[in-house]
Amino acid sequence: MRLGLLVIAGTQDVGTFVPLEEHRSIRLGRGQLEQGIDLYLHCSAISRYHCEIWRDETGIWLRDLWSRNGTYVNGSQVPRNEPIQLQPCDQLRIGSVHLRLCWYGPPEPHWLTWNGQTLLALARDIHEQTRELLYELHYSQKVVYETRVAQRRRLFGILHDALQDAGCDDAELLHHLQTGCSFRGECSFVERLLDQDDLADLLARIGSRRTVSRVPGGLITSADRPR
Numbered sequence: 001m002r003l004g005l006l007v008i009a010g011t012q013d014v015g016t017f018v019p020l021e022e023h024r025s026i027r028l029g030r031g032q033l034e035q036g037i038d039l040y041l042h043c044s045a046i047s048r049y050h051c052e053i054w055r056d057e058t059g060i061w062l063r064d065l066w067s068r069n070g071t072y073v074n075g076s077q078v079p080r081n082e083p084i085q086l087q088p089c090d091q092l093r094i095g096s097v098h099l100r101l102c103w104y105g106p107p108e109p110h111w112l113t114w115n116g117q118t119l120l121a122l123a124r125d126i127h128e129q130t131r132e133l134l135y136e137l138h139y140s141q142k143v144v145y146e147t148r149v150a151q152r153r154r155l156f157g158i159l160h161d162a163l164q165d166a167g168c169d170d171a172e173l174l175h176h177l178q179t180g181c182s183f184r185g186e187c188s189f190v191e192r193l194l195d196q197d198d199l200a201d202l203l204a205r206i207g208s209r210r211t212v213s214r215v216p217g218g219l220i221t222s223a224d225r226p227r
C-alpha cells in the first residue's frame with residue numbers, strides 16, 4: 001500500500017489526494033501550480049507558500065515555510081522553518097483546511113481472505129477499541145484510558161503478526177502497526193481494511209475473487225485496483 005496526503009475537511013478541495021513519493025517534495029499553499037505549488041488549497045488563511053512535505057530514507061518530513069497562520073500537527077503548532085518528522089495517520093491543519101497522511105488503495109485481496117478473514121476481524125476489534133478509547137478520553141479516569149491504550153496497542157501487535165503471516169512485506173506498513181499507530185483516532189490502514197468489509201463478505205458468499213467495481217472512500221483510481 002502507498003502513503004499520501006488527503007484533504008479531509010474545511011475546503012472545497014475535500015477528497016484531493018497527493019501520493020507521497022520518495023525524493024519529491026509536496027508544496028502546499030495558495031500559490032499557483034506554475035509557482036511551484038503541488039497542492040493548491042482554497043482558504044484565505046493559508047499563505048501562498050505555506051508548508052512542504054517530503055520523504056527520504058530517514059522518514060517523512062514537514063516544514064512550515066514561515067506561514068502567516070502556522071501549521072498544526074495533531075492539534076499542536078509546529079515551529080516555523082524547522083523540519084518535523086511525521087508518522088502515517090498524522091493529521092495536519094493549515095488555515096481551516098484539515099489533511100491527513102493516509103494509507104491508500106485497496107489492501108491485497110488475499111489479505112482479506114487469509115485464514116478465515118482474520119485481518120478483518122482484527123480490524124473490527126481495533127475499530128471498536130478506538131471508539132471506546134475516544135469515549136474514555138472524555139469521560140473516564142486516566143488509568144482506565146491507559147488500559148484501553150495498552151489493549152489497542154496489543155491488538156495492533158497481533159494485526160502486525162497476522163499481516164506478516166498473510167505475506168505482507170511492506171516494511172513501512174508493518175513498522176506502523178508494530179508501533180501501534182500513535183494517532184488517537186482511527187488508523188487509516190484499519191479504515192482501508194474496513195472499507196473492504198462488505199466486499200470481503202460478498203467474495204465469501206460468491207466464493208470467487210472476481211473484481212467488484214467499488215471505489216472505497218472515493219479515493220481509489222482504477223490504476224490502484226488489484227490486478
Ligand SMILES: [Zn+2]
Pocket residue numbers: 088089176181182183186187188189
Ligand atoms: Zn495508523
